[in-house]
Each structure stands twice: as structure tokens, then as C-alpha cells.
Amino acid sequence: MSTTFQKLLVKSKYLNGLQCSKLLWIAVNQKERIIEIDQVRFDEGILVGSEAKKLFPDGIDISTENFKNNLEDSILLLKKGKPLFEAAFQSERTYSRADILEPSKECWNIIEVKSSTKVKDEHIQDVAFQKYCYEKVGLKINKCYLMHLNSKYIRKGKINLEELFIKEDISKKVEEEIKHIPKRVKEMLEIIDGKEPNVKIGNFCNIPRECPIMEECWKFLPENHVFELYRGNKQAMELFEKGILAIKDIPEDYELEDKHRIQRYCVKNNKPHVNKKELTNFIEKLKYPLYFLDFETYQSAIPIYDDLSPYQQIPFQFSLHVVDEDNKKEHFSFIAESNKDPRKEFLKELKKVLGKKGSIIVYNQSFEQGRIKELAELFPKNKKWAESVTKRMVDLLIPFRNFYYYDCKQKGSCSIKHVLQALTKKTYEGMEIDNGGLASIRYLYIIHGDKHGKKASAEEVKKVREDLEKYCGLDTEAMVDVLDVLRKV
Numbered sequence: 001m002s003t004t005f006q007k008l009l010v011k012s013k014y015l016n017g018l019q020c021s022k023l024l025w026i027a028v029n030q031k032e033r034i035i036e037i038d039q040v041r042f043d044e045g046i047l048v049g050s051e052a053k054k055l056f057p058d059g060i061d062i063s064t065e066n067f068k069n070n071l072e073d074s075i076l077l078l079k080k081g082k083p084l085f086e087a088a089f090q091s092e093r094t095y096s097r098a099d100i101l102e103p104s105k106e107c108w109n110i111i112e113v114k115s116s117t118k119v120k121d122e123h124i125q126d127v128a129f130q131k132y133c134y135e136k137v138g139l140k141i142n143k144c145y146l147m148h149l150n151s152k153y154i155r156k157g158k159i160n161l162e163e164l165f166i167k168e169d170i171s172k173k174v175e176e177e178i179k180h181i182p183k184r185v186k187e188m189l190e191i192i193d194g195k196e197p198n199v200k201i202g203n204f205c206n207i208p209r210e211c212p213i214m215e216e217c218w219k220f221l222p223e224n225h226v227f228e229l230y231r232g233n234k235q236a237m238e239l240f241e242k243g244i245l246a247i248k249d250i251p252e253d254y255e256l257e258d259k260h261r262i263q264r265y266c267v268k269n270n271k272p273h274v275n276k277k278e279l280t281n282f283i284e285k286l287k288y289p290l291y292f293l294d295f296e297t298y299q300s301a302i303p304i305y306d307d308l309s310p311y312q313q314i315p316f317q318f319s320l321h322v323v324d325e326d327n328k329k330e331h332f333s334f335i336a337e338s339n340k341d342p343r344k345e346f347l348k349e350l351k352k353v354l355g356k357k358g359s360i361i362v363y364n365q366s367f368e369q370g371r372i373k374e375l376a377e378l379f380p381k382n383k384k385w386a387e388s389v390t391k392r393m394v395d396l397l398i399p400f401r402n403f404y405y406y407d408c409k410q411k412g413s414c415s416i417k418h419v420l421q422a423l424t425k426k427t428y429e430g431m432e433i434d435n436g437g438l439a440s441i442r443y444l445y446i447i448h449g450d451k452h453g454k455k456a457s458a459e460e461v462k463k464v465r466e467d468l469e470k471y472c473g474l475d476t477e478a479m480v481d482v483l484d485v486l487r488k489v
């Protein structure tokens with residue numbers, strides 16, 4: 001059963017409630033059903049918050065360990081008239097904690113720190129709820145600010161916090177939003193105290209972010225359901241409202257766009273769709289030797305090296321399969337070793353193996369092209385080389401994104417993982433590292449250690465490097481296999 005503390009409406013639950021009443025109820029009453037948490041985003045948020053606080057050197061950090069002490073300390077420390085970090089206030093059943101409360105003309109400013117690079121609607125709702133709570137306990141709020149990262153900031157030497165952060169005045173928007181809060185709070189408290197609401201799924205399950213209960217709520221959908229229609233959320237919702245859950249049940253006279261018609265055809269006839277003419281055109285343009293290339297990158301909210309902006313991608317690994325006209329295959333790979341900026345070495349090694357002619361096949365070329373362009377900007381002597389490499393690139397995503405080939409086993413997705421499984425039955429399952437996000441987390445660990453300062457052991461480094469090799473190697477091998485299948489059909 002819930003305790004009194006759980007029955008409070010805290011800020012995060014209020015935001016849950018704005019997305020869905022069922023999510024709110026579960027978050028308060030049965031939070032063990034929630035499969036989260038995006039730990040990286042969470043850690044990144046903490047790091048950004050602590051950097052922002054450095055801009056207020058006389059600020060007082062209020063301990064957050066003990067809920068009751070935190071509330072008492074917050075009220076006592078208000079008298080000091082200094083910036084307060086993590087001050088918490090409770091009014092009846094609403095509770096909120098402020099990143100930074102800054103004294104201002106006998107009043108206080110709310111400063112909410114976010115690791116994003118712009119103000120989002122959910123931030124306004126977040127700060128409005130805070131203001132509502134603080135004013136209810138009698139605090140006078142002057143202005144509300146959102147402090148977020150400046151995407152245009154480029155690190156040169158020591159981090160310049162004044163330039164890294166942008167403090168935007170969001171007071172007017174908050175004022176607009178706050179009008180709706182009393183009614184919502186009343187409704188949400190009723191939901192919390194009541195029975196679990198019965199909510200029908202909808203597009204809101206993904207807005208502003210994917211709901212952590214989706215697996216549970218969406219599992220009733222049949223195989224090849226309408227939400228697998230390629231980029232067809234609106235269409236899927238319309239069909240769902242009409243009671244049509246499976247693609248195979250979409251009536252023939254129902255108006256569908258071409259790609260969705262292909263999907264229905266494939267499900268109904270249980271065979272792939274092949275546009276031989278377009279596939280042949282695509283394949284005939286390829287020039288040997290074929291270079292199958294894939295990059296792995298990582299990014300950080302706070303730039304860790306010079307010449308980097310917040311969230312800029314840092315390439316640290318590549319895999320390259322080279323196939324000649326006799327179908328002879330060679331594999332090259334690179335993983336940066338030191339904890340220094342890997343970009344120079346990455347570029348040097350890539351130049352060694354990319355040759356001067358032959359198609360460079362990538363999957364979703366804007367990613368690899370973007371990184372090559374950034375490397376050429378950083379090391380301008382390589383501009384010509386970068387231009388020629390970019391011109392040689394061919395995007396293997398095109399036949400799938402344009403539905404020259406579609407198999408219903410792709411489940412409406414054109415990602416290399418879905419395509420590989422549908423065309424070759426090979427999967428990434430069982431691999432220690434099976435996605436790009438995990439690859440960057442593991443790599444950062446062996447290079448920089450964890451957030452508590454623990455360094456990776458030699459065995460851990462060896463193991464992670466092997467796993468990274470396997471993962472990135474499979475990405476390029478997958479492209480070789482997929483192209484082989486396309487050729488055969």
C-alpha cells in the first residue's frame with residue numbers, strides 16, 4: 001500500500017499526469033510496474049545541474065537526503081537571502097523542489113536547469129507547477145527562468161559557464177500555464193486516490209516521451225498491427241478508432257498511401273514486395289571495390305574536449321568491410337585507445353583504408369557524411385578528401401526507405417537491425433553490446449571510468465573492446481549480407 005509520502009503530488013508525477021492519468025496512477029501507487037530509467041540522461045542532467053550551480057558561488061546546497069529535514073532547512077535558509085539549491089516546499093498535497101531559487105528584490109526567482117539546448121513545452125509546465133507550489137506556501141516569485149545549454153558554444157580551453165548556458169526568461173509563458181494548475185491538481189489527486197484508470201492507448205503514449213508502461217499497455221495488439229504502418233501514426237490512430245487493429249484487416253477500398261498499401265499487400269500475401277527496376281538501378285550504380293562503412297560515436301552535454309559543442313558527436317570507432325569484384329572480403333576496424341580527443345587519430349586511420357575509388361556504402365548517409373564534414377572543418381587540410389569521400393557514398397537505406405524492397409518481418413521499420421533480421425534471419429540478440437547507445441556508454445566507461453571515478457580494469461577494457469569490435473563489425477557485415485540478398489532478388 002502507498003504511504004502518505006507517495007500520495008503527494010510531486011512535480012514528476014504532475015508531469016506524468018499531464019501525459020496520461022493511468023501513468024500517473026501507476027507512478028504513485030505501483031511504481032514497480034515502471035521499467036525505466038534512462039540512467040545516462042539522468043546522470044547527464046545531474047552533471048549539467050552541478051555546473052550551472054557554479055554560476056552562483058554563494059549559493060547554499062540543501063541536503064536532499066532526508067525529506068523532512070530538507071523541508072525544514074528550506075524554510076530556515078530562506079532568511080539568509082542567498083541562492084538556494086534544491087530548496088523544497090510542500091503545500092497540502094503538492095510538493096516541489098527548485099534547482100535554484102535566487103533572491104530578487106524582496107522576492108525570489110525560480111531558475112530551472114535543463115540539459116536540453118532549448119526551452120520545451122514540458123519545461124514551462126514543470127516551472128509553472130513549481131511556481132504554483134511555492135506561491136501556495138507564501139513565497140513571492142518575481143521571475144521564472146529556464147537555464148539550458150547553448151548549442152552554439154564551442155569549447156576553447158577551460159569551460160566558460162557564462163557562455164555554455166543560456167538563461168531564458170519564461171515568466172510570461174509560465175503565467176499563462178499556471179492558470180490551469182489548480183483544476184488539474186484537484187483532478188490528479190482524485191485519480192491518485194481512486195482506482196487504476198482504464199485508458200485507451202493513443203499517440204499521447206509517445207508524447208513528450210515514450211511512456212515506460214508501453215510494453216504492458218500495447219501488448220494486446222495483434223501481429224502486424226496498424227501502428228507498424230511506416231511513419232503512419234495519424235493513419236494508425238484513425239484505423240484504431242474504427243476498431244481496425246491488424247494491417248490485414250484494412251479494407252481494400254480504404255484510402256492508403258503507397259507504402260502502406262505495400263505493407264498491407266505483404267501481410268495479406270505473406271511475401272515481400274520487390275520493385276526490381278528500382279533495385280536494379282540502385283545496384284548498377286555501385287562501383288567496385290565496395291566499402292561498407294559504419295561509425296560509432298558518443299556525445300556529452302558538456303563538451304569534454306576543445307573544439308566541441310554540447311552534444312556534438314565524437315567518432316571513436318569505425319568498421320569497414322571491403323568487397324572486391326571477385327567477392328573477396330577484407331575487414332578493417334579502429335577503436336580509439338587513449339582518453340584524449342579521438343578525432344585526429346580516427347581521421348588518420350580512416351584515410352589509410354578508404355582507398356581512392358569505389359562506392360562507400362553506409363546506412364543512413366546523413367550520419368556518416370555529417371561526421372566527415374565535421375572532421376574536415378576541424379582539420380581543414382582534409383577538405384578535398386572529405387568531398388571526394390562524400391561523393392562516393394551510397395546510402396543502403398534508400399531501397400528500404402523508398403520501399404523498393406519491403407518484407408512484413410521488418411515491422412514497418414527500415415533500421416538495419418530490422419532489415420537484417422527480415423532478410424537474413426541474423427539478429428543482434430545475445431550480443432553483449434547490441435545498440436549504438438550502449439556502445440558509447442561502454443566505451444566511455446573504459447576510457448574515462450564511471451561517474452564515481454572508478455577506472456575500468458585491464459580485463460574490462462579488453463572485453464569491452466572485443467564487444468565493440470563484434471557489434472560495429474556486425475553493422476557493416478549486415479550491410480554486405482543485405483546487399484547480397486537484394487542482388488539475388
Ligand code: SF4
Binds near residue numbers: 020200
Ligand atoms: S502506455 Fe499510454 S495508455 Fe498506457 S499508461 Fe502509458 S500513456 Fe497511458
